Amino acid sequence: MFKKLIFSLSIIFFGLIVGYIIQQLECRRIIRLLISIENLRKLLQKIALLFFMPISTIGTLWIIKMDNIKIVALPFLGIFALFSGGILGLVAAKLLKLNRKDTGSMFTCGSFANIASIGGLVCYLFFGEEGFALVSFYALFVQITYYIVGFPIAKSFSSDMTTNSNLASHLKKVFSDIFVVVALIYITIGILFNLSGIIRPVFYQTINAVFIPVQTMFMLVSIGLAMKFGRVRNFARECVAVSFIKFTLVPLVVSTVAFLLGYGEIEGGLPLKVVIILSSMPVAFTSLIPVSIYNLNLDMANSCWLVTTLSLIIVLPLLYYIISLV
Numbered sequence: 001m002f003k004k005l006i007f008s009l010s011i012i013f014f015g016l017i018v019g020y021i022i023q024q025l026e027c028r029r030i031i032r033l034l035i036s037i038e039n040l041r042k043l044l045q046k047i048a049l050l051f052f053m054p055i056s057t058i059g060t061l062w063i064i065k066m067d068n069i070k071i072v073a074l075p076f077l078g079i080f081a082l083f084s085g086g087i088l089g090l091v092a093a094k095l096l097k098l099n100r101k102d103t104g105s106m107f108t109c110g111s112f113a114n115i116a117s118i119g120g121l122v123c124y125l126f127f128g129e130e131g132f133a134l135v136s137f138y139a140l141f142v143q144i145t146y147y148i149v150g151f152p153i154a155k156s157f158s159s160d161m162t163t164n165s166n167l168a169s170h171l172k173k174v175f176s177d178i179f180v181v182v183a184l185i186y187i188t189i190g191i192l193f194n195l196s197g198i199i200r201p202v203f204y205q206t207i208n209a210v211f212i213p214v215q216t217m218f219m220l221v222s223i224g225l226a227m228k229f230g231r232v233r234n235f236a237r238e239c240v241a242v243s244f245i246k247f248t249l250v251p252l253v254v255s256t257v258a259f260l261l262g263y264g265e266i267e268g269g270l271p272l273k274v275v276i277i278l279s280s281m282p283v284a285f286t287s288l289i290p291v292s293i294y295n296l297n298l299d300m301a302n303s304c305w306l307v308t309t310l311s312l313i314i315v316l317p318l319l320y321y322i323i324s325l326v
Contacts, residue, residue: 044221049183059190059207061187085245108154108296118220129208136187143180231303247308
């Protein structure tokens, strides 16, 4: 397990560093890319989320054991974690006496978590395909919740907020998003294969052994392409508050609920271990999108995202120790 921890950290920081180096080389005109940094970042994310992720997720959902009714609650724990983090972010903003726009940024940073790329990689390397399958199930409604709940709440803190959008138009926009549509399709296919009783081909394990690390690497490089260190020191209080929310309060609350649901007694405690890891993930890069769109404090959100992501070098060893006790 210790080797898996080192390997996890190596992949995470290698991907981030590669992305950051490419960004710096391009900014200093040492290299010239065929497309802009922003377009390269989006291309890597599309390849990861629309090609690698569907194939690997179908394969893992195909073999997940759904014979325990308690597992049905797992997607709702994912939503619960998002709401818990968001509420705690608002509380922290109140305690820090932040203005309206800063409060909106604190909400998104507290709520949005990097479940898919970093959380998925760690669970796969620690627990194999069974662990990764639970990640897909935990995150079942996460993306939709971001758009339906997270974005509107973030927008409510914007001085540019308008009231001309209704629920129907908002839902139409959500379910026309290619990432949401594709995610719903491949998750449905994976569950149908699981329920069909058809035995998954043996070679699929080899495919996932390649696809899962590669899709994560693409996502991490895309994150590294956007890393900016310049103004982190201006938001030390906010970064500390968000780190405490992401790595202490949310995991404590969500893991307690998972324990009370009896997840520690299923498959050797695997669901509980997965919940502990996923509820302890750093701020998601997705959190920067509503902050940017609605003119909230982007520098603060970027700082919290960057600090919590880099904090994994300390957090992952602690998680490794905690799950060894479960």
